[in-house]
Amino acid sequence: MLSNVVxxxxxxxxxxxxxxxxxxxxxxxxxxxxxxxxxxxxAGKFFMxxxxxxSFAKLRTVVRMAYDNDNFYISAECYMPTPGxxxxxxxxxxxxxxNDNFIFFMDPFDARTDGFSFGANAAGAQWDGTMYEGxxxxxxxxxxWYSAVKNYNDKWVFEAAIPFKSIRYKKGIKEWGINFxxxxxxxxxxxxxxxxxxxxxxxxxxxxxTIIWDEAPPVATRNISIIPYVLGGITKDFEHKKDAVxxxxxxxxxxxxxxxxxNLDLTVNPDFSQVDVDQQVINLNRYELFFPEKxxxxxxxxxxxxxxxxxDVRPFFSRRIGLNAPIRAGARLTGKIDxxxxxxxxxxxTGQSTSANLPGQNFGIVTLQRRVLSRSNIGFIFxxxxxxGGAPMPGSTANDYNRNVGAEFNLATxxxxxxxxxxxxxxxTPGVKGRDFVTAANLQxxxxxxxxxxxxxxxxxxxxxxxxYVPRTGYNKLNPLIQHxxxxxxxxxxxxxxxxxxxxxxxxxFRSTDNETILSYLITFRNxxxxxxxxxxxYVKLLRPFDPTNTGKPMLAxxxxxxxxxxxxxxxxxxxxxxxxxxxAARGGYYDNxxxxxxxxxxxxxxxxxxxxxxxxxxxxxxxxxxYGHNKFWLIGPRADVTFTNTLYxxxxxxxxxxxxxxxINSRFQWRYKPASDLFIVYGDNSIPSPFTVKNRQxxxxxxxxxxx
Numbered sequence: 001m002l003s004n005v006v007x008x009x010x011x012x013x014x015x016x017x018x019x020x021x022x023x024x025x026x027x028x029x030x031x032x033x034x035x036x037x038x039x040x041x042x043a044g045k046f047f048m049x050x051x052x053x054x055s056f057a058k059l060r061t062v063v064r065m066a067y068d069n070d071n072f073y074i075s076a077e078c079y080m081p082t083p084g085x086x087x088x089x090x091x092x093x094x095x096x097x098x099n100d101n102f103i104f105f106m107d108p109f110d111a112r113t114d115g116f117s118f119g120a121n122a123a124g125a126q127w128d129g130t131m132y133e134g135x136x137x138x139x140x141x142x143x144x145w146y147s148a149v150k151n152y153n154d155k156w157v158f159e160a161a162i163p164f165k166s167i168r169y170k171k172g173i174k175e176w177g178i179n180f181x182x183x184x185x186x187x188x189x190x191x192x193x194x195x196x197x198x199x200x201x202x203x204x205x206x207x208x209x210t211i212i213w214d215e216a217p218p219v220a221t222r223n224i225s226i227i228p229y230v231l232g233g234i235t236k237d238f239e240h241k242k243d244a245v246x247x248x249x250x251x252x253x254x255x256x257x258x259x260x261x262x263n264l265d266l267t268v269n270p271d272f273s274q275v276d277v278d279q280q281v282i283n284l285n286r287y288e289l290f291f292p293e294k295x296x297x298x299x300x301x302x303x304x305x306x307x308x309x310x311x312d313v314r315p316f317f318s319r320r321i322g323l324n325a326p327i328r329a330g331a332r333l334t335g336k337i338d339x340x341x342x343x344x345x346x347x348x349x350t351g352q353s354t355s356a357n358l359p360g361q362n363f364g365i366v367t368l369q370r371r372v373l374s375r376s377n378i379g380f381i382f383x384x385x386x387x388x389g390g391a392p393m394p395g396s397t398a399n400d401y402n403r404n405v406g407a408e409f410n411l412a413t414x415x416x417x418x419x420x421x422x423x424x425x426x427x428x429t430p431g432v433k434g435r436d437f438v439t440a441a442n443l444q445x446x447x448x449x450x451x452x453x454x455x456x457x458x459x460x461x462x463x464x465x466x467x468x469y470v471p472r473t474g475y476n477k478l479n480p481l482i483q484h485x486x487x488x489x490x491x492x493x494x495x496x497x498x499x500x501x502x503x504x505x506x507x508x509x510f511r512s513t514d515n516e517t518i519l520s521y522l523i524t525f526r527n528x529x530x531x532x533x534x535x536x537x538x539y540v541k542l543l544r545p546f547d548p549t550n551t552g553k554p555m556l557a558x559x560x561x562x563x564x565x566x567x568x569x570x571x572x573x574x575x576x577x578x579x580x581x582x583x584x585a586a587r588g589g590y591y592d593n594x595x596x597x598x599x600x601x602x603x604x605x606x607x608x609x610x611x612x613x614x615x616x617x618x619x620x621x622x623x624x625x626x627x628y629g630h631n632k633f634w635l636i637g638p639r640a641d642v643t644f645t646n647t648l649y650x651x652x653x654x655x656x657x658x659x660x661x662x663x664x665i666n667s668r669f670q671w672r673y674k675p676a677s678d679l680f681i682v683y684g685d686n687s688i689p690s691p692f693t694v695k696n697r698q699x700x701x702x703x704x705x706x707x708x709x
Contacts, residue, residue, distance in 0.1 A: 030150025564589020
């Protein structure tokens with residue numbers, strides 16, 4: 001009876017695909033000439049999502065699926081109005097908006113909260129990621145699967161085999177959620193099999209259809225993957241005139257499928273030298289900046305740990321682990337117990353760091369999530385950080401321990417129109433009592449025409465999350481937003497609308513400290529280019545001394561008040577051109593009755609499908625009274641992605657940061673000689689631009705192999 005109620009709540013329950021077992025092997029070559037493809041059911045008649053969601057798609061897409069004991073198979077014939085395609089390159093995990101692509105979203109528990117996404121662009125570049133929060137995709141996740149794309153004059157064909165060992169699902173469940181998404185830049189059409197309202201991404205799991213299996217999907221009797229690495233490298237510190245340091249390391253990961261839906265990850269001496277460098281910014285902020293996690297070990301079901309709380313109140317942030325000390329070993333147990341329960345348990349041990357005055361530390365995290373109502377959930381988390389290996393080192397600021405406990409209720413209605421959160425957190429730190437907790441809540445309504453949202457946060461002065469990300473404490477915050485959209489029936493403009501929002505901070509006694517009010521007008525053109533103009537009103541009362549240039553100059557005093565206005569204009573070009581650009585200009589006041597001009601630009605050009613060039617620039621011009629004076633900060637970041645094939649990549653990323661007086665070069669060669677198995681050659685250096693002086697250089701060669709046993 002319960003399953004009938006749940007089914008009735010599913011918006012697109014009537015969109016069903018009956019999948020059957022293949023009678024013979026299917027070769028992944030993009031030809032679709034096997035008899036099982038010819039006899040398989042088809043999913044066609046896609047619905048348009050963009051530009052508008054009121055009709056069937058103009059472009060024809062035909063999807064077929066099958067399976068055998070080892071793999072889930074899918075194919076898609078993507079018909080085109082004229083020959084040719086638009087893509088950035090052959091790089092894996094491409095940008096959705098800048099590529100002709102076919103992607104599908106799989107929800108094996110049909111819970112409409114989490115799952116997996118796979119696909120490819122029209123040149124054959126793969127896309128894969130884990131899904132969380134009902135429609136977001138983490139593309140950092142990487143796993144073993146196979147695909148091929150073949151181009152014809154009137155269509156391009158995608159064919160793939162997803163090993164059952166690469167995904168998590170529950171034994172015996174014969175109905176999975178699924179939806180297919182197609183993006184075509186020449187016609188600016190985005191479409192999906194099961195209809196999705198235009199205000200939501202096609203990844204929205206609230207709107208999936210259903211795969212109905214002719215028999216329960218097979219379960220692997222043994223699912224163990226061993227992923228060793230061997231590394232050699234050299235590092236030279238020129239700035240401190242140190243001798244070159246040679247690296248010779250081995251280590252690796254083990255993935256054990258305890259069940260088809262629960263996975264155990266083990267790591268010993270992990271190395272992350274192949275991870276992309278962070279994109280720098282000009283930092284004129286009073287608080288710590290956030291940089292996302294990119295390390296593979298932390299990613300599968302990473303939302304269970306890292307997405308607890310809000311973007312600026314995270315009790316756990318995995319980048320705290322191994323930031324200044326080496327990770328020696330770790331274990332993670334994550335996945336689903338059944339359709340309603342998700343669990344995550346993680347333990348990481350770091351070594352001692354003399355340079356950072358840190359003792360060895362142990363990080364233990366337990367999180368549990370229970371699905372309630374149709375798509376909502378209740379979550380619990382416990383975070384424990386303990387010093388290990390004796391007393392803290394001399395001069396260390398690390399506490400003996402720090403602990404956090406928390407609970408949250410995440411609201412998501414069956415149609416996704418209403419979402420929200422109710423959050424409570426408490427920390428435990430030696431010698432600290434009182435004002436050490438967080439309460440927060442938000443509610444959002446999102447329709448085609450209207451958006452309303454309101455967020456509230458209280459973070460106590462003594463709340464302490466040493467393994468988390470909490471850039472400021474001791475405040476109350478209100479964050480309201482309202483937006484209304486208009487949709488002309490004809491003309492160059494697809495939609496336009498006005499948005500009003502604000503971020504208002506108060507101290508713990510509700511005295512105003514800083515606030516920002518924003519009024520914007522947003523225009524989206526039918527060719528997908530966008531134009532936005534915004535007016536901002538800012539007020540700040542400093543709660544601690546602050547250098548408004550962040551360059552080590554004298555500080556403005558605590559209690560100093562500032563008020564200014566800013567006008568901001570942004571235009572982003574249509575994504576279907578080989579030449580794309582974004583320009584933004586802002587002019588207004590700044591601290592201490594100063595003035596600030598900001599110019600931001602991004603220029604991209606692609607030589608399809610092999611080369612994608614991007615140049616990111618930003619310029620900040622600050623006019624302030626003495627002792628700050630006139631400050632100009634350039635940030636220039638050219639990037640070149642050369643993809644010889646969809647398994648052979650070369651990337652060079654240069655960043656010149658005038659504020660930090662640093663130039664960084666990072667070059668990475670990657671050869672994916674087998675699925676999920678790689679050879680990396682990574683070169684990096686940092687230097688002082690003027691006079692040019694090399695600070696440090698590194699060269700690393702790393703080999704990895706994914707071995708299923």
